[in-house]
Amino acid sequence: QVQLVESGGGSVQPGGSLRLSCAASGNFDRIYAMGWYRQAPGKQRELVATIRNGVSTNYGDSVKGRSTITKDHAKNMMYLQMNSLKAEDTGVYYCNAEIGAWRGVTFRTEDYWGQGTQVTVSS
Numbered sequence: 001q002v003q004l005v006e007s008g009g010g011s012v013q014p015g016g017s018l019r020l021s022c023a024a025s026g027n028f029d030r031i032y033a034m035g036w037y038r039q040a041p042g043k044q045r046e047l048v049a050t051i052r053n054g055v056s057t058n059y060g061d062s063v064k065g066r067s068t069i070t071k072d073h074a075k076n077m078m079y080l081q082m083n084s085l086k087a088e089d090t091g092v093y094y095c096n097a098e099i100g101a102w103r104g105v106t107f108r109t110e111d112y113w114g115q116g117t118q119v120t121v122s123s
Contacts, residue, residue: 015084029107030100030101033051048060063082068081082119092118
């Protein structure tokens with residue numbers, strides 16, 4: 001009913017930049033918040049950045065000052081611009097969204113995840 005599709009991952013050298021995109025589609029009424037999380041090999045999934053109501057942002061300590069999260073409300077798209085990339089930024093980046101939708105006669109708020117996009121930072 002709701003799909004999140006990430007794009008923009010790839011391989012980049014240290015110090016480089018990447019722009020990740022996440023497209024939300026399907027049957028829903030409102031997106032309350034969207035965010036990026038990443039998981040490195042052998043590590044737990046961690047917060048990268050979130051954006052709530054299109055304006056309120058929050059960043060993980062490891063990316064503060066190097067990343068910018070934005071949302072295009074009209075297109076149901078979210079973006080993550082990452083600069084000055086480091087080897088420790090390597091991992092699978094997942095898009096997450098908190099979405100509200102009518103399911104029959106009930107309005108429900110649910111959490112959705114994309115399949116992930118690989119980011120590799122290496123020389």
